[in-house]
Amino acid sequence: MRTSNQNDSDVVFEVRDLEVTFGTKRGESRVVRNVDFDIHRNETLGMVGESGSGKSMTSSALMNAVVSPGETSGEVTYYPPDGGEPISVLDLDEDELRRFRWGEVAMVFQGAMSSFNPVKKVRGHFVETLEDHNRDVEAGLERAHKILGDLYLDPDRVLDSYPYELSGGMKQRALIGLALILEPEVLVMDEPTAALDLLMQRSIVALLKELKTEYDLTIIFITHDLPLLTKLADRLIVMYAFDIVEVGSTDDILYDAAHPYTRSLLNATPDLKAPIEEMQSISGAKPDPVTNVPGCSYHPRCPMATEACKAQEPPMEDRSASHRTACIHHEDVSDEIPIPAKPMEGELQ
Template sequence: MTIRKTQRPTARKNQHELLLEVRNASVSFDMDRGTSKVLDDVSIDIYRDEIIGVVGESGSGKSMFASALLDAVVEPGVLSGEVIYHPPDGEPYNIRKLSDRDLKRFRWEEISMVFQGAMDSFNPTMTIGEHFEETLYAHDYELEAGMEHGRTLLKDLYLDPDRVLESYPHQLSGGMAQRALIALSLLLKPNVLVMDEPTAALDLLMQRSITSLLSKLHEEYDITIVFITHDLPLVADLADRLAVMYAFQFVEVGPCHDVLKDAAHPYTRALLKAVPNLAAALDEMQPIEGDSPDPVDVPIGCSYHSRCPLANEQCVETQPAFRNVSDRHRAACHHWSEAREVLPYTLSNETPEVMFDDAK
């Protein structure tokens, strides 16, 4: 895995100020063959002004976690647990107890979401400008001031506001449409931006461009970003923290530097070893053998035990609790301290040493 050396900002003043608490969140679907649990008792804290990357294989529960943050799980899915929001001023509240009207306001004004395919998010019969106006009208925002802010956002994303606002979605390239969607999601100045695989349909150059723009927007607008992706190298250039998801649960959470340089969970180490790496010999890069658990039949113990070379009877019978690996770095594994020797991996760098801001 290649990690580019990037200029990272100094420690942010709000980096330890709690913004979102997710407590015991689960999402389940009733099926003919049983109950499918696609998010399983997840708990995590998200802090103001941070960028947290949520990574894992396809089908690991990342998108359901994103939907849970907005209480936007579609029926017949059932969300349980708590999602507690800490506004900049005022008392914390559980968004799952909001009225439909308040939840509608919350989803755009406090937390907004960018989905994977911009074309699927826009109404093809409306211009981009009409999407902006409709959003402002729906939330009783002053139209002229709101559209001026929208134009500024489009400029910040290196788009021509006049051309984009007058265009229909199909008249924009994939990269332009995705940037227009990001601008729309920021129109009402939310505190949190949740991005669910926002660059998956774009080429590598455009992916890098989008992440660079996100970093710029993050600093300019002091916004918290939850960046959900299966692309570990992509988010490594952007994130302050990484949260690794496997089988509908988080298995490792910590500062980006710590997780990349010294991953503690066998799954994280295997994931890093499977990423293409120009510095490693071909036989050192290995796919993760086996399959992820069936959501209808998740193992009782550690959900990774059937694919893990360290697994023993304890792993089969007992679900591991999170252990403190270091300051702010935790992993849910019975044998995390042994993983370094059993599952080595190599990180390649474009410079002799990759430096990260220790404050992250």
């Protein structure tokens, strides 16, 4: 736990040695493994990787929201705005967590279809959230009207509707509005567009760009869909085998990816303008959270793997001031695994 208030004012979350484990009949399952990263204030940080790579569990750990019997360890430090006293999130008690969640950091979970109580009108969800956090309900509903309007919804119609009376896109936007009702600084979005069609996905991404500016937000956007992030994220974290294998600016990742897994993800991404035979699936199976693979976790699937990759886990190395990767062959990867010169360009125009 940090005792000093001295910190780069640009950092809102500092994560060190983060682990999430579950006990199973087969042994200890580590679904987040020694993860280190910072989140910068007012940035949009994208977290990408295959399903089951540890993205959602990492985001839950940021809020100390991993459900039992999961256990979270390490350090998650939140730095409030205006030089407030740092908060060690994993040391908060239940009352402190209640105030921290929604008030400082709010989360939009995947699956808006099932996030609302079907027998309660949307207005009731807003009122319940305000009352549970001892906020003025009348003032809060006035804010709800503004937020829903900013989300291009008719506030009165939405608030007076049951969830089943709204389309999927309307429900998703209403859920974003509910997450913003207590004026959080950080908005965590876990696969928020997974159940929506392509046009609605694009609409939600465009709205998030507007909301980020309007409400002075830091956004963490979790997805396995790289094209969604090309026009939204400032930085990208790539996760594989429950750990971070690469981090850099969006341009770093899209145009100069340094890890074989990242390049394979780019080559496996559908492009409507390219021949289908140019798509390349990632061979092999995803890693087992119970089994510890010696050396680099990606080596069983990596076309560049050598004996050195099997012997020792690679450290994170700097490619530039903004770009780091965990691959001992990062200097050769561009020759061995080419990627499109302009990957996914125009996908979200």
